[in-house]
Amino acid sequence: KAGVTQTPRYLIKTRGQQVTLSCSPISGHRSVSWYQQTPGQGLQFLFEYFSETQRNKGNFPGRFSGRQFSNSRSEMNVSTLELGDSALYLCASSSGTGNYGYTFGSGTRLTVV
Amino acid sequence: AQTVTQSQPEMSVQEAETVTLSCTYDTSESDYYLFWYKQPPSRQMILVIRQEAYKQQNATENRFSVNFQKAAKSFSLKISDSQLGDAAMYFCAYRANSKLTFGKGITLSVRP
Numbered sequence: 001k002a003g004v005t006q007t008p009r010y011l012i013k014t015r016g017q018q019v020t021l022s023c024s025p026i027s028g029h030r031s032v033s034w035y036q037q038t039p040g041q042g043l044q045f046l047f048e049y050f051s052e053t054q055r056n057k058g059n060f061p062g063r064f065s066g067r068q069f070s071n072s073r074s075e076m077n078v079s080t081l082e083l084g085d086s087a088l089y090l091c092a093s094s095s096g097t098g099n100y101g102y103t104f105g106s107g108t109r110l111t112v113v
Numbered sequence: 114a115q116t117v118t119q120s121q122p123e124m125s126v127q128e129a130e131t132v133t134l135s136c137t138y139d140t141s142e143s144d145y146y147l148f149w150y151k152q153p154p155s156r157q158m159i160l161v162i163r164q165e166a167y168k169q170q171n172a173t174e175n176r177f178s179v180n181f182q183k184a185a186k187s188f189s190l191k192i193s194d195s196q197l198g199d200a201a202m203y204f205c206a207y208r209a210n211s212k213l214t215f216g217k218g219i220t221l222s223v224r225p
Contacts (some may be wrong), residue, residue: 033212043204043215056211088156098208099146099165105156
């Protein structure tokens with residue numbers, strides 16, 4: 001059974017650009033969540049999608065957006081990149097409620113220069 | 114707001130010994146779930162153990178067990194017979210309202 005796949009693994013972007021990160025959940029999982037991990041702030045929740053609907057959203061500016069497709073794959077977009085957006089972005093999938101835990105991908109390391 | 118506190122940034126344990134990682138949380142919810150995740154240098158978060166708040170019995174998974182004290186809002190992880198492969202960052206997490214709230218994590222090193 002394939003795990004959670006995130007692409008790309010590494011990304012270098014320039015300030016002001018935009019970026020799109022992709023996440024393919026475990027087959028059959030309908031919930032996808034996104035987290036930002038930085039040394040200073042730790043792991044912070046961005047948003048969660050379930051069956052193409054955003055179910056919850058963290059405290060991030062509107063430059064951070066996401067969506068989920070009918071096959072449960074999800075994309076996260078960050079527009080007008082800032083240096084502070086440099087982070088590891090982790091995607092996690094679960095079957096629904098997440099009560100049995102989430103399965104994480106290996107993340108996308110974004111560096112903004 | 115829910116918060117998760119891991120007060121020890123680093124810990125070290127001798128191989129084959131036992132170590133306990135502490136975690137406290139704050140919540141007004143009555144129905145929630147608690148998790149410990151491990152993050153090795155490969156970056157992938159791996160679920161170690163989970164605990165339902167409504168269950169009084171402490172969860173156990175092989176060498177890993179928890180001490181869940183609901184009234185004290187404490188959720189510590191005990192690793193028995195520590196192995197070199199246990200070296201990683203460990204995160205305590207609380208789940209409610211379809212999101213995970215993580216602690217800052219603790220770096221565990223294992224001495225051979």
